[in-house]
Amino acid sequence: MTTRVNHQWRLAARPAGLITDADMTWTEEPVPTPSDGEVLVRNIYLSLDPTNRTWMNAQATYLPPVSLGSVMRGMTIGVVEQSRHPQFPVGTLVQGTLGWQDCALSDGRGLVPLRTQLGVPLTAWFGLFGHIGLTAYFGLLDIGKPQAGETLVVSAAAGAVGSLVGQIGKIMGCRVVGIAGSDDKCRWITEELGFDAAINYRTESVPKRLRTLCPDGIDIYFDNVGGQILEAVLNQINLRARIPVCGMISMYTAATPVPGPSNLGILISKRARMEGFLVLDYVARAGEAIPLLAQWHAEGRLKYRVEVVDGLPQAPHALNRLFDGSNTGKLIVRISAEP
């Protein structure tokens, strides 16, 4: 059933810090009609990821900033409701960057049909089998190059990516220490996910706990946050440590620039490497990762948690939850019902 009105979240102002009501405008438009070569997709799920917040800032990242007045950029899973495109018949389940809105036209570019024959829940295509799983898999294995017996530290360890990174680290034979923002999260990653230890950075001294929990130093730091935690980790790294830089959440909502670590010189004495990466570069290699991720999941060695927030109106507040510490696992907004 096509919605008669297309509700949309548009960027009204560039947020300083967390998103406020004044930063986004809730608008509506008539549902558009596909021209020849186009499809109309009804969005079912919207993925919320820390990187979305960086798109709201004035400075370009790997994508241009969302321009003021535009529909907010976002990755969605949806179903083709009207089609004038031979490759996407009505009923096709697809993934694309279709924005924070009920529905969208697409000419098929960037639209990927879901491999529904795998029989996994639709939301898994945003998690374990989607960009989250690929980020964790390739970031850790390709950039971090873990070896059995090494010590791996992960920040935002109860987040969508971090929780997978730690588990893959365990599968690779590493000692894994996670850093997260609540006792509940710390319990989840140690008791349910099998991390060796956890640090609650809100209540504990990260430098002190790292020294205690990583007596042999740190070989790999999978960085999701940057800032002070990166500085604390750098003080404990081993020779030839690898630091895959996946995100710097601590910077994304900063109204003024946050200074970087004052101890980057340790990279020299430790001959260590910091390397940024984006999952975009690994999409073509998804076929290497997905069978393994599926196998580990089936064996019970790779668990993931999905948190679904109901209703597109909730999207801005929900995105803030990635930065205020209240989210665990993969955060998704349900825009409409699954077919």
Add this chain to the structure above:
Amino acid sequence: MTTRVNHQWRLAARPAGLITDADMTWTEEPVPTPSDGEVLVRNIYLSLDPTNRTWMNAQATYLPPVSLGSVMRGMTIGVVEQSRHPQFPVGTLVQGTLGWQDCALSDGRGLVPLRTQLGVPLTAWFGLFGHIGLTAYFGLLDIGKPQAGETLVVSAAAGAVGSLVGQIGKIMGCRVVGIAGSDDKCRWITEELGFDAAINYRTESVPKRLRTLCPDGIDIYFDNVGGQILEAVLNQINLRARIPVCGMISMYTAATPVPGPSNLGILISKRARMEGFLVLDYVARAGEAIPLLAQWHAEGRLKYRVEVVDGLPQAPHALNRLFDGSNTGKLIVRISAEP
């Protein structure tokens, strides 16, 4: 001729910022006598390098800090004057870490005979054919991986390492921009060494000049300084940029921690890499580099400048010159006459 008295510079206090007279003590001891298996080396030249200053700080780097009261650690070239070691007969010219003193005993560990058959000036073993040349060669080629047509930026570009890095970059076909601290240095690296352009960071806006001089972005940044210049460069890096981290001079003399760059997140969007390295790890591969360095030097494509300061008493003040911008090229103290 053996000196009757062994003059020594000992570390009296950990300097805050530049070295002051109160930080070092000038002492003398009787010249020691070698036991069986030892040699007495008379030091001829003392190498002064920015890294020496980090050894004076309380925090360990790749070497433990020099302990208070000890003879200051330093690399020297000397001649064996008394020998009870079969591998080092009297008259052998050697290089070693024999400290800021007239002479020293050695049991031969870490003592390297110079390949005097090459016929280059003794001081070249601290420069082009020593740790400086190897640092520039391997740091740029092994970590920076320059490709013809890429843009290379070098900081401390008129320094011993930086001046070689830029010239090797030109030999590799890069566009090379150097950052240095005076107009004289900028003239030297562009007019005599062939850099494409230079920025005087004391009188020009580095961010603005980088935008002008690197219209195609920056592919490699050979970092000798860290701090604000690193931050300015990061804003201009290209996809898959490489940042060999050789030194962070701007941090070494800081009395309180200097914040790092606030824009490290750019490593993510640019999928870029920062990697620290130490020449120590490349000493075994010197044979790959030295013939090429010698050939380029003979062809006039690789020039170097040596600045010799006379007399061990000058060493502390001379070391400060690596940080106050007054030094160009390789800085060496002459302790005694060549044989």
